[in-house]
Each structure stands twice: as structure tokens, then as C-alpha cells.
Amino acid sequence: MDxxxxxxxxxxxxxxxxxxxxxxxxxxxxxxxxxxxxxxxTLKKLxxxxxxxxxxxxxxSSRESYSSFDxxxxxxxxxxxxxxxxxxxxxLTWQLHLSSLNQDEQQIGGLIIGxxxxxxxxxxPLVEIAKNYLLGESAGIEPESPSQFKHxxxxxxxxxxxxxxxxxxxxxxxxxxxxxxxxxxxxLLIQTKFLGNEGLILGKIVKHHLPNLERKKYRVIVAxxxxxxxxxxxxAKAIAQLEPKPGRPFINKESQYITPDIYVYKMENGxxxxxxxxxxxxxxxxxxxxxxLYNKDxxxxxxxxxxxxxxxSAIWLIKSIYQRERTIKxxxxxxxxxxxxxxxxxxxxxxxxxxxxxxxxxxxxxxTVSRVTTNKYVHTPHGIFxxxxxxxxxxxxxxxxxxxxxxxxxxxxxILSNEDPKHPYSDQKIVAILKDKNITIARRTVxxxxxxxxxxxxxxxxxxx
Numbered sequence: 042m043d044x045x046x047x048x049x050x051x052x053x054x055x056x057x058x059x060x061x062x063x064x065x066x067x068x069x070x071x072x073x074x075x076x077x078x079x080x081x082x083t084l085k086k087l088x089x090x091x092x093x094x095x096x097x098x099x100x101x102s103s104r105e106s107y108s109s110f111d112x113x114x115x116x117x118x119x120x121x122x123x124x125x126x127x128x129x130x131x132x133l134t135w136q137l138h139l140s141s142l143n144q145d146e147q148q149i150g151g152l153i154i155g156x157x158x159x160x161x162x163x164x165x166p167l168v169e170i171a172k173n174y175l176l177g178e179s180a181g182i183e184p185e186s187p188s189q190f191k192h193x194x195x196x197x198x199x200x201x202x203x204x205x206x207x208x209x210x211x212x213x214x215x216x217x218x219x220x221x222x223x224x225x226x227x228x229l230l231i232q233t234k235f236l237g238n239e240g241l242i243l244g245k246i247v248k249h250h251l252p253n254l255e256r257k258k259y260r261v262i263v264a265x266x267x268x269x270x271x272x273x274x275x276x277a278k279a280i281a282q283l284e285p286k287p288g289r290p291f292i293n294k295e296s297q298y299i300t301p302d303i304y305v306y307k308m309e310n311g312x313x314x315x316x317x318x319x320x321x322x323x324x325x326x327x328x329x330x331x332x333x334l335y336n337k338d339x340x341x342x343x344x345x346x347x348x349x350x351x352x353x354s355a356i357w358l359i360k361s362i363y364q365r366e367r368t369i370k371x372x373x374x375x376x377x378x379x380x381x382x383x384x385x386x387x388x389x390x391x392x393x394x395x396x397x398x399x400x401x402x403x404x405x406x407x408x409t410v411s412r413v414t415t416n417k418y419v420h421t422p423h424g425i426f427x428x429x430x431x432x433x434x435x436x437x438x439x440x441x442x443x444x445x446x447x448x449x450x451x452x453x454x455x456i457l458s459n460e461d462p463k464h465p466y467s468d469q470k471i472v473a474i475l476k477d478k479n480i481t482i483a484r485r486t487v488x489x490x491x492x493x494x495x496x497x498x499x500x501x502x503x504x505x506x
Contacts (some may be wrong), residue, residue: 120205128141129161129220129291130154142208149208153221161220161288162228166207171201175354219287226251232283242268246276254280257503300419303428305384312384314373316366324359326352364411368405372413375402376431383431387423391448395433449480450490457496462504 084223137150150172158163175197212221213231222228229247233240246254250262259273266273304315379398382390400407414428457475460466466474468487475482488498496502 047067082215105286127291129157129159129288132291133157133212133215133220137212140211142211146204146208146211148177150212152177153205153209153212157221157288159288159292160286161217161222163209163221163223167205168198168202171198171205174205200485217284217287217290219284222287225285227285228285229280229283236279242266242272243276243279246273247280251450255501257501299418299425301425302417303369303419305373305377305419305421307422307505312377313371314377316370324355326355326359367435368403368409368413371403371405372399372410372428373419375399378402380430380431384421388451389448391431391433393434393446394431446490449475449482451495452478452480453487453490454494454496457491457502460502462502465499465502467499 101460112413113179127246133154134151137147137154140147140150142150149170152170153163157163209221213219215221218232218235219228220231226247229251230244233244233247236243250265253259253261254277257277259270259277262273263266263270295319296413300317304317306313306315376394376399377384379394379402380392382392391476396410400410402412414432417428419428430447452475453471456471457466468484468491471487471491472482472484475487491498
């Protein structure tokens with residue numbers, strides 16, 4: 042897209058063709074041709090013949106739009122786009138200015154806030170913050186090298202470090218709770234302090250038994266703290282409600298909206314592939330310059346030579362876009378041919394597929410197929426998928442048929458979603474369940490797929506309550 046915009050800015054012969062807008066209808070899909078078949082021949086004539094009929098070219102260079110955009114669709118208000126999102130640093134600085142800290146302490150607070158990571162943790166050693174504070178106080182500069190620290194008075198550094206610790210303890214009481222902690226344990230302990238009497242037992246568990254809590258070794262905690270198993274389970278539930286990353290609410294995670302590059306529509310006689318041309322200008326050669334070129338008396342020889350050079354560049358770009366669209370469409374049509382059962386019945390019927398199969402089918406190189414499918418998305422009757430989703434390795438079944446690895450992952454996720462939380466399935470048990478479904482798979486492969494799905498081992502999935 043950037044290349045097209047740059048070329049349009051540099052080449053006066055290129056202009057955007059007018060497109061008709063409207064919703065996609067079944068009738069329009071049946072009669073649609075993404076690019077007129079005669080266009081490459083027309084471009085060839087334009088390159089080779091000075092007697093070329095430019096009016097015919099202008100008429101054939103315009104292509105029908107398949108945009109499904111509804112002009113009445115509600116859009117995001119302009120004010121919403123202009124609103125400034127408050128960052129974690131903004132939120133903490135606001136509280137810092139409202140606190141009773143003096144100017145020096147606020148300066149230290151600013152240094153601490155500036156060194157927090159996006160999760161709200163302070164990973165910079167306090168002595169470094171103290172050194173920065175002293176250097177800024179004495180010289181008004183940032184330290185350039187460790188050698189500058191040698192000139193500091195170590196007694197001053199000790200007093201500065203005490204100040205930093207005091208300011209840090211105050212900042213750790215700011216909202217959100219757990220902010221400016223040095224590690225997870227300190228983050229959770231800060232939060233338990235604000236829970237009153239309930240926080241006492243929680244604090245002991247966090248301080249002394251966080252690894253046991255993670256591995257659900259509740260009996261060890263019961264024996265050490267002399268409390269009931271029910272008490273430990275209740276404490277585990279309460280700790281699970283604490284925020285391990287206090288800076289998380291301020292991380293600017295804008296929604297990533299995927300616009301499909303291709304639409305696949307189910308028709309009575311099969312599937313129709315339509316390229317999404319929204320946002321991609323439909324180019325043609327300017328009528329004005331074509332008239333100038335083919336009018337023998339209108340311009341000088343040098344002007345016409347300039348127009349010819351720019352025309353060749355414009356035609357090359359138009360043909361490149363046309364070739365790209367043809368390739369994408371051919372790849373998608375080939376994928377439908379190999380994955381017809383997926384399009385008819387869904388994800389469970391996805392078949393193993395490699396790039397070579399598509400490349401041989403459309404008589405192109407594997408690298409071309411790989412390039413075309415990178416970062417491209419298709420809208421199907423079963424949802425939006427990346428084109429690379431349809432390429433996956435094979436898993437053998439008991440019946441000798443090959444099953445796509447993606448389908449196996451989907452089955453593993455389905456099995457685990459229906460397990461008993463108090464008695465979760467081990468990886469070996471999943472192997473046995475899959476074998477009953479005629480899928481032969483090793484335990485280590487199940488473990489690999491489970492980890493890829495972001496699912497914990499059975500020992501850490503088990504729930505005692």
C-alpha cells in the first residue's frame with residue numbers, strides 16, 4: 042500500500058479509478074470477474090502501439106467493487122478518537138502531586154515512577170535511584186558513566202538511600218495496590234496488608250509458601266501453619282483474586298481488528314472467492330496524459346518522452362497489482378479444493394496440507410505461495426482464519442488416515458474443557474482418549490500441543506474446591 046501511494050505521488054500518469062459501491066449480492070458474485078480477462082492484453086497494446094485506443098483502455102481498467110460496507114453503519118465518534126488515554130505514569134504522578142511529600146521526596150518519587158516497567162514493577166536497584174537523585178540534585182544532569190559515582194559522598198548516598206526507601210514505601214500505598222514492588226511476593230504482600238485480619242494468614246502463605254501454593258501442595262501448608270485444609274483452600278481462592286501485575290489495567294491494548302483480504306462465499310454450485318479491494322486504490326492511466334501522448338501536435342518530443350517513461354512505470358505497477366490479485370485468488374481456490382471438507386463441515390475436518398501441494402496445483406514456486414499466504418486473512422462460513430492456518434502437519438489415525446495437527450489440538454482442547462476439575466486428565470489419559478477416537482499420538486506430543494494451547498499440567502489444573 043505504501044509503495045502504491047508513493048508511486049501515485051511520483052507518477053502523474055497514475056490516478057484512482059472511480060468505483061461503484063454496494064453490498065455483495067449472490068447475483069453479483071455469480072457474474073463477478075475480479076479483473077477483466079482482456080486487461081493484460083490491453084496493457085500490452087498500450088505499451089507497444091502508438092495507435093492504441095486509450096478510450097477502450099480507460100473503460101476496461103475500471104473494476105467493480107465488492108465492498109460490503111454499509112453507508113449507514115454506525116462509526117466511532119470523533120471525540121472518542123481524540124481522548125487521551127491515561128498511562129500508569131500519569132496516574133501515579135497525579136497521586137504523587139496530591140501527596141504530602143516535599144519537593145525532594147517528590148523528585149525521588151518521579152525517579153521511581155520513571156523506572157517502573159509496564160507491569161508496575163520496580164526492577165532498578167534502589168542504590169541506582171539514590172545515585173541518580175544525588176547527581177541530579179548536585180549537578181542537574183543525568184549520570185553519563187559509572188566513574189561519576191566515585192565523586193559522590195558515601196554518607197550522602199546512605200541518607201539518600203534512606204529517603205528512597207521511605208518514598209518507595211509511600212508509593213507502594215498508591216493505587217493500584219501492589220505498585221512499585223520488586224517481585225511477585227512483595228506485590229502480593231502489599232495487597233494482603235490492606236485486607237485487615239484476613240490478610241494475616243494470606244500474608245504468611247505468600248511470604249513462606251508461595252511455591253507450595255503454586256504447586257497446590259496444600260498439605261505442606263496445613264502442617265506448617267497449623268490451619269485446616271479448608272482454611273488453606275479459602276486462602277488460595279483469596280490470593281487468586283489478587284493482581285499479580287498491577288500495571289496491567291494501564292497497558293494500552295488497542296483492539297486489533299482484522300480485515301479479511303479474501304471472502305469465501307458458499308454458493309449453490311460451490312464456493313466463490315472474492316478479493317477485498319477496500320483500501321487498495323484501483324489504478325488507471327490518466328486520460329489527460331494519454332490524450333497528450335497520442336496527439337501529434339500537442340506537445341514537444343521531450344514531453345512525450347517523459348510521458349512514455351512514466352506510462353511504462355504506471356503500466357508495470359498496474360500489471361503487478363493484477364498479477365498479485367490473480368495469484369492470491371488462485372491460491373485460495375486451490376486451498377478450497379484441498380480443504381473442501383473444512384469449508385463444508387468445519388475445523389474438525391481440516392486435512393494435513395503443505396505448501397508444495399498448492400504450489401504444484403497452481404504451477405508456481407513454493408516461495409510464491411508462502412509469500413502470498415503471509416499475513417493474509419480469509420473470511421469463511423466458519424469464521425476468519427489466517428491463510429497459513431490451512432497448512433499443517435499430519436497425525437496418523439488408527440484407520441491409516443492422516444489427521445491435521447490443528448484438528449488434534451482442537452480435540453485436546455475439547456477433551457480438557459469437559460474434564461472434572463477435581464480429577465483432571467493426565468497427558469497419558471488424553472493419549473488413551475484420543476486412541477478411542479482413532480488417533481494415535483505420543484504422550485510427549487500431547488504435552489507439546491497442550492503447552493501450545495496455554496494449558497497447565499494436570500497437577501496444576503487440579504481444583505480442591
